[in-house]
Amino acid sequence: MGASAKIEGMTGQARDSNALAEAAEEAARVGVGGYDRHVFLCIGPDCCTPEEGAAAWSRLKSGVAELNKRDGSSHIARTKVGCLRICRLGPTAVVYPEGTWYGGLDPAGLERVLRDDLGGGQRVKDLVIGENPLL
Numbered sequence: 001m002g003a004s005a006k007i008e009g010m011t012g013q014a015r016d017s018n019a020l021a022e023a024a025e026e027a028a029r030v031g032v033g034g035y036d037r038h039v040f041l042c043i044g045p046d047c048c049t050p051e052e053g054a055a056a057w058s059r060l061k062s063g064v065a066e067l068n069k070r071d072g073s074s075h076i077a078r079t080k081v082g083c084l085r086i087c088r089l090g091p092t093a094v095v096y097p098e099g100t101w102y103g104g105l106d107p108a109g110l111e112r113v114l115r116d117d118l119g120g121g122q123r124v125k126d127l128v129i130g131e132n133p134l135l
Contacts, residue, residue: 036074047090
């Protein structure tokens with residue numbers, strides 16, 4: 001197998017080994033393997049309007065960037081998703097590895113999650129809709 005060897009992916013599609021190496025380089029560049037926490041934000045459209053989802057995503061991105069710049073802070077990753085299967089009272093989010101699920105993340109609620117949970121390590125109890133720790 002040379003540089004042009006094919007690797008069989010989970011989807012059954014053949015993948016070029018060079019493309020896989022490039023993806024691995026990008027994963028390393030963005031810090032995969034160095035995250036302490038990861039927040040997934042559902043941006044709708046079933047749990048909230050696309051506009052609400054876009055606004056929440058924009059604020060989460062900037063808020064996490066601010067938190068990641070603090071000295072001694074844990075590194076937080078963020079990912080937007082199209083559905084966390086709640087489809088009510090969105091935007092919704094889940095924070096891992098704690099597995100805290102949040103609903104009703106209007107601008108004020110999202111600010112509280114950024115400040116108290118992601119920034120301070122304390123769950124925002126009145127916004128918690130479920131728990132599924134991966135610890």
